[in-house]
Amino acid sequence: MYIASRFRNLAGAAALLAASAIAQAQALPNVMILATGGTIAGAGASAANSATYSAAKVPVDKLIAGLPELSKLANVRGEQVFQVASESLTNDNLLTLAKRVSALAKQSDVDGIVITHGTDTLEETAYFLNLTVRTDKPIVVVGSMRPSTALSADGPLNLLNAVSVAASKDARGKGVLVTMNDEIQSGRDVSKAVNIKTEAFKSQWGALGMVVEGRNYWFRAPVKRHTMQSEFDIDRIDTLPPVEIAMGYEGVAPTAITALAGSGIKALVHGGTGNGSVADRIVPVLQKVRGDGVIVVRSSRVPDGFVIRNAEQPDDKYDWVVAHDLKPQKARILAMVALTKTSDTKELQRIFWEY
Secondary structure, eight states: OHHHHHHHHHHHHHHHHHHHHHHHHHHSOEEEEEEOOSGGGOBOSSTTOSSSOBSSOSOHHHHHHTOGGGGGTOEEEEEEOOOOOGGGOOHHHHHHHHHHHHHHHTOTTOOEEEEEOOSSSHHHHHHHHHHHOOOOSOEEEEOOSSOTTSTTOSHHHHHHHHHHHHTOGGGTTSOEEEEETTEEEETTTOEEOOSSSSOOEEOTTOOSEEEETTEEEEOOOOOSOOGGGOSOOGGGOOOOOOEEEEEOOTTOOSHHHHHHHTTTOSEEEEEEBTTTBOOTTTHHHHHHHHHTTOEEEEEEOSSSSOOOTTTSSOHHHHTOEEOTTOOHHHHHHHHHHHTTTOOOHHHHHHHHHHO
16 A cells, blocks of 8 residues: 555656646746758867868757757747758848747747848848848847867857747847857848958947846847838849949959849849948949839948948939948848838838838
8 A cells, every 4th residue: 555655646746747748848937949050050170170061960859959058948849941051042031030930929829039140141141031020029030250170269158148038028029130259130230341250240329228148138129110011012022133232442443233224133232432432433323224124223242331322422312222321242132122112212211211
């Protein structure tokens, strides 16, 4: 009788523990991790290799298994969307990823979404999602500057912070976010500013906040239109019009612009010097490009500041669009998205002011 009673007590205790575990899991938010590759999934030959490694090697299930602390923050599931170094991503990859994010955001059993991504084009993907995925649920894009095999790898903490932010209610409605180096950045504003340090991602307008030991500290909110306030919807976009970038520099020749303009593009972003300056010999070339029906967007290669309309060039006269504070690579993203709606330059300029 004693043994039977003992077994009953043990069985009862086990049932209570199981019930408690189930209740705890049900109380946690549900976060989906979509993996795309990049350094955060990279591997070096040894722990001393922090800059020499192969990107996009570690699958998402191993990333999750290597961070048992995630289970305290959320019920985490992973999905490998693709496994690509981000410099090789294509427009089709962008569309595939955004449509998957949009579909998951509609599910009642998904409270937040994290995208692991290579840092080279992370800012472009984050901005594209910010423009096209219509949800107020937290979407967080995260990467790392060092592979997971390196000493002092930054990926594990970056990913932990990303899940923490995606699981939090106070991150809702703030657009697509980027968590790197303990900072919470706006996907619209942030850019990769350094190619070797862990504090690589910067915004001239400052971080939105910080995440420290699982707690968010907010200091500002984005004011440009995004996600739920956006007029664009990834569920209605199946192709992106071709848009290319030509940079300005001392001694620039019209060769690249002429070649790009003749390749069938719908818009050309000119990454000019200073306030989006255009060399005197390039002005008539861009005028011809516009006359041939290609939209011309005047941007700047300078890291900070913004392009002022009709200041350095008579944009109204030439029927050009200015990129506001968007760097050339982000101006290209917005131009592609905007051109799915309109090719009217006045409307395009409004979109560049508002987004």
